[in-house]
C-alpha cells in the first residue's frame with residue numbers, strides 16, 4: 001500500500017506577465033485592484049520561478065500537468081516575453097504541457113502559428129453571442145465592442161486554427177438565460193472544444209437565476225448529446241464540452257490555482273499580488289523557492305473558515321473553488337458572506353445534479 005502523503009504542491013503552475021489589464025470584464029476581480037503602476041514580468045525572474053517549481057515537483061514526486069500563461073491579465077500584449085518564455089520552456093522541459101489563455105483581442109495568425117508550432121494549447125476566453133460578450137466584457141478606456149473585435153480577428157484565421165483553439169466562455173447570473181445560444185453560436189463558428197467556466201468572483205445566484213441555471217444546463221446537456229450523436233452519425237468533427245471546472249468532485253488536496261506572478265512571487269490564489277500581500281497568500285519567491293508548509297497552512301485555514309460557516313459540513317464538496325470563494329470574501333470584505341457561501345453551494349448542487357453523469361463523458 002502506498003502510504004506516502006500526497007504532496008500539497010499544485011500540479012499546475014499559472015504565470016501572469018503583468019499586473020494590469022486593458023479590459024474591464026464585469027465578473028473580474030481585477031476591477032477592484034487596478035494599480036497605477038504597471039509591472040511587467042522579467043524574463044529571468046519567471047525562468048527562475050519555473051525552475052523552482054519544477055525542482056520542487058521532482059522532489060515531491062508530483063507530476064506537473066501544465067504550465068499556463070493565464071489571462072489575468074491577457075499575456076498577448078507581452079508577446080515578445082511570452083515567446084521567449086515558451087522557447088525557453090520547450091528547450092528545457094520538452095514534454096511539459098503549455099497553455100496560453102487570451103481574450104482574443106490581439107490574436108492573429110502569426111502568433112497562433114508560433115503557439116501551435118510549439119505545441120501550445122490556446123484557450124480563448126470568449127463568451128459567445130454579442131449580447132453576452134459585450135455585456136460581460138468591456139474595454140477599460142473606450143466603448144468599442146469586444147465581440148466585434150474578436151470576431152474580426154477570428155474571421156482572418158484559417159479554419160484549422162479555429163478547430164485547434166479551445167474556447168472558454170464565462171457565464172454569470174446575468175447571462176445564464178443565454179447559455180445554450182452562446183454555446184450554439186461558438187459551435188457554429190467552428191470551435192470543437194468548449195470549456196465551460198464560471199470563474200471570476202463568486203456571485204450570488206438568486207432563486208430565480210438558479211432556476212434559469214438548471215433549465216439552461218438541462219437544455220445544454222440535451223444539445224450536447226444530440227450534437228455528439230449527429231456528429232458520430234455523420235462522421236463529422238466532434239464537439240467536446242468540458243464541464244470539469246464547474247465541479248469540485250473531491251476537494252483537491254491542494255489549490256486549483258497556483259500562481260507565479262510577474263513580480264516573481266508564488267501565490268495560492270488569483271488576485272493581483274498587491275492585494276494578496278494584504279492577506280498573506282504569498283507562498284514563495286523565485287529566488288528562495290516554494291514553502292510547502294505555508295501552502296498546507298493556507299489551505300487548512302480556508303477549509304476551517306468555510307466549514308465553520310456551513311451548517312452541513314458535507315456540502316463543502318459543492319464549492320467548485322474554495323480558495324477563490326475565501327479570498328473573495330476576505331479581500332472584497334463581502335458583507336453578506338453567508339449568502340454568498342450558501343448561493344455557491346446551491347449553484348454547485350444544481351451543476352452536480354444536472355451534469356454529473358455528462359462530466360464523466362470524455363472525448364469519444
Ligand code: SF4
Pocket residue numbers: 021022023024025028029030031071072073074103
Ligand atoms: S477577465 Fe481577464 S481580460 Fe477581463 S478584466 Fe479580468 S484580467 Fe482583464
